[in-house]
Amino acid sequence: MQRTSEAGAAGRVATAVATSLRERLDRIEQLRAMVEGRGDVVTGVPSGAVSLLAWWLRERTQRNVLVITTDIEPMYADVGVWDAAAAVALFPAADTPPFDRTPPSEEVTRRRLATLASLGSGTPLVVVASPQALLRPTLTPQLVRDGVTEIARGARTSRDAFLARLVALGYRRESAVSVPGDFAVRGGIVDVFGLDRPRPWRAEWFGDEIDDLREFDVDTQESVAKVAAVQVWPARELDLRPESVRAALSMVEAFDLATCRDDVREAWERDRGHLADGAYDEGVDLFFPYLGGSRPATLLDHIGDGLVLYAGGRERLMRVAERHAEEIAALLVQEEERGELPLGARTGLVDVASLAEALDTRAGFDTVREAPSSMRALADLGWTGVDSYAGRFDAFTRAVRDAEARGDGVIVVTRQQRRVEELAAEHGLDTIDAAEFDASATPLGSGACLVVPGDLSQGFTAGTAGVDVYADTELFGASKRRGSPLARGVRRAESTSARGARRAATGRAAREAFVLQYAPGDLVVHRDHGIGRFIEMRSVTDDSGAEHEYMLLEYADSDRLFVPVEHLDRVDRYVGGAESHPSLSRLGSGEWERTKRRVKERTEEVARELLALYSRREAAHGHAYGADGAWQQELEASFPYEETPDQVLVMEDIKRDMESARPMDRVVAGDVGFGKTELAVRAAFKAAIEGRQTAVLVPTTVLCQQHHMTFTERLAPFPITVHQLSRFCTDEEITRTLAGLRSGAVDIVIGTHRLLQRDVEFRNLGLVIIDEEQRFGVLQKERFKELRVAVDVLSLSATPIPRTLHMSLAGIRDLSVIQTPPEERQPIKTYVTAREDSLVREVITRELARGGQTFYVHNRVAAIEAEAERLRRLVPEARIEVAHGQMPEAQLASVMRTFTAGDIDVLLCTTIIESGLDILPQREGRQTPRRDRGPAGSRVRVQARDARPRDSRRGQSAW
Secondary structure (H helix, E strand, O other): OOOOOOOOHHHOOOHHHHHHHHHHHHOOHHHHHHHHOOOOEEEOOOHHHHHHHHHHHHHHHOOOEEEEOOOHHHHHHHHHHHOOOOOEEEEOOOOOOOOOOOOOOHHHHHHHHHHHHHHOOOOOOEEEEOHHHHHOOEOOHHHHHHHOEEEEOOOEOOHHHHHHHHHHOOOEEOOOOOOOOEEEEEOOEEEEOOOOOOOOEEEEEEOOEEEEEEEEOOOOOOEEEEOOEEEEOOOOOOOOOHHHHHHHHHHHOOOOHHHOOHHHHHHHHHHHHHHHHOOOOOOHHHHHHHOOOOOOEOHHHHHOOOEEEEEOOHHHHHHHHHHHHHHHHHHHHHHHHOOOOOOOOOOOOOOHHHHHHHHHOOOEEEEOOOOOOOOOEEEEOOOEOOOOOOOOHHHHHHHHHHHHHHOOEEEEEEOOHHHHHHHHHHOOOOEEEHHHOOOOOOOOOOOOEEEEEOOOOOOEEEHHHOEEEEEHHHHHOOOOOOOOHHHHHHHHHHHHHHOOOOOOOOHHHHHHHHHOOOOOOOEEEEOOOEEEEEEEEEEEEOOOOOEEEEEEEEOHHHOEEEEEHHHHHHEEEOOOOOOOOOOOOOOOOOHHHHHHHHHHHHHHHHHHHHHHHHHHHHHOOOOOOOOOOHHHHHHHHOOOOOOOHHHHHHHHHHHHHHOOOOOOEEEEEEOOOOOHHHHHHHHHHHHHOOOOEEEEEOOOHHHHHHHHHHHHHHOOOOOOOEEEEOOOOOHHHHHHHHHHHHHOOOOEEEEOHHHHOOOOOOOOEEEEEEOOHHHOOHHHHHHHHHHOOOOEEEEEEOOOOHHHHHHHHOOOOEEEEEOOOOOOOOOEEEEOOOOOHHHHHHHHHHHHHOOOEEEEEOOOHHHHHHHHHHHHHHOOOOOEEEEOOOOOHHHHHHHHHHHHOOOOOEEEEOHHHHOOOOOOOOOEEEEOOOOOOOOHHHHHHHHHHOOOOOOOOOEEEEO
């Protein structure tokens, strides 16, 4: 079953609890009417309760239950809470169009095929799927049954017949396996990387008998463990049987390729040859729409006579399906117009009307809170949502007492079981661990809270069942959700498939990559000749006929300098800032040498000052903080995500520094979204509870506002005062904050460069946190250290500058690195292409088709409104808005909130998005920057921003 390895015992209701719930639900007359009725609207079902209803229907009817929802992963996790048998499966939508040469991601394919295999086992399942997933055809039930087989050590089977079977199942033969779907052959040894196991396995034949069977490591190729038997699943959702391939070829060969580009025609012919071979190879996925026959199978064919639950209403979900089909069809037309596909190509989706007819043949129930007046409700359960207490455990205690008075049971589903039990004990509440529940001894409603370890999105009151259910969301204001299984698998598959793909570039390729950093007109600095302007790369033929390539630079008085390609290491981009307009150097004047000498002298002076400052700090006796107390532990337990191993280790480094008398000066380097802000919150809290103030220095007003929201939300249950200091603040707020800093009333202040002004005075400054450290100058960052030699300093950066790294490596500053990505970190696919309006439109409409959002980065504020108008003409169906740092703060904040809510499809913005923003959408996947401008570190941060946790969609960037 699918949840066996992911949920574990901790994520399920114990059998005794499930039995007690089942008995209560069986007695509800409205639920019995559902089972006896053919299907209709069921009202009084809050979103958090749909999962319980789905589980009960499967238990009661012993039939498959399909839950159709737009939020598949929360629903999948919710059902897993109630399902003691772990009989729940996820069927995600593919993340590429059906007519794309690029196959769906390995993890999406694995999930879909795993669900089909589980449905074929005969055990009733709850299957969670989206409308988009239902529209894409898949293998027939017969193909899946025939394709899933088991081989065991000692079994007799022909090696050649087994290899032929692998080819038919879509496995690709390689010299060595590296990604799921590969197989390799060396004599009597066959390596297979299946989709159902984290490691590949190796079978060794002796004649027609499998003599040995073992797993091995994909990197070292060394055996890890022996296995008794393994299953072989289909590797693709492609029907590659000879008859299916012949039927597909007859349709494909009828296409007229005259409208296609030359390179597309060549690729089409090559891919058609691969299809004709009957074996999976690159490009075969292009013909997916033609391999399903006249009536392609869908998930519904595997559900059989199962029941269907429409979470949130069937009408709304069918509109989602229709919109998806329309967007895919529009995308197909664009591909045809660009010459990427021949005219008349298929979308590869099932017709929405056909899907609706197939759904009509099954008993289905709309589950909604309230039914429209035009609908007749088959049953009204009368279930409602529960109140949110957000850390107010005393109020929750009163709610439990009220439930006890009514005779209702209280279930708390939490990923923070120990914290709940400790808080309950403090407030005089009895708790029962679900694993120890005995309905005969302490039935539900006896006054004790039943604590179930699990991950539920929302709580609810099932009044007719006499049960109140609470989740972390209601108790603590945030759900400590684990990374989704799909996201975890995507990351695993991505890291696996990346191995072995890197190759060293040739000298010419390296030079071309170097030149790509510059555009004509860019300012550059030659080590020996100073500031010039890049013109072009030029080939020059000497008297002997030999050709040499040079970089042509322009200097003052229109002087020109030809730099041989072998000396390109002497040229760097000018990085004086976007607002800086330096004059070009004069060749041969000695001006550049004088400039370098002055800079060297000033640099040495600054270095002496810094060295003296660091020497004083090293000798200073700072404040040594005490060990963590109960409040610190409570704050850290309330973090709504799973800490990564590196986060835990780095936090230990920070605490060790703070608990030492030596002033801390630690740099924390970690990619965007790796959890540096949470470490800052914990460090600031540790300082505040001992009466020491914290100053958080950030580069932008938007980031200042966001950090203020984050710190305020995280520290809300504690008596900690957090203020901000930036241009978002009114004069009155600034005056109040400055007074609070002087008096000590303000514990934590978050601000921009405004914090560096002389009127900012602290009563007892203990900790300085510098976020996006690379965005500040040397003297700006040292200003705080001058204020208090003994102050602790914590610097955060995704891309530390060389000086910081050098000081860390030299031992002047301490360095910690967060390398472990969060569980829901998404891999990024990057494409570097020439700019074409048709390509921009295609990228955006593809994102619209999969329900995503787009960042479009344009770094010229003066021209950004004109660019917005151009985009609106190019993609009129998209909702497009603009965001940049020069907008009025209220307008900018409004735009960001709207984008976060999903009400904007394309956000045209500057690189303001690179500065640690969390107020970003839950579903964006692509960024289409206007051109290759700005430093590489900026592009890295923008790309990393796109990889933050989402709804299991891969991020993509087009540059």
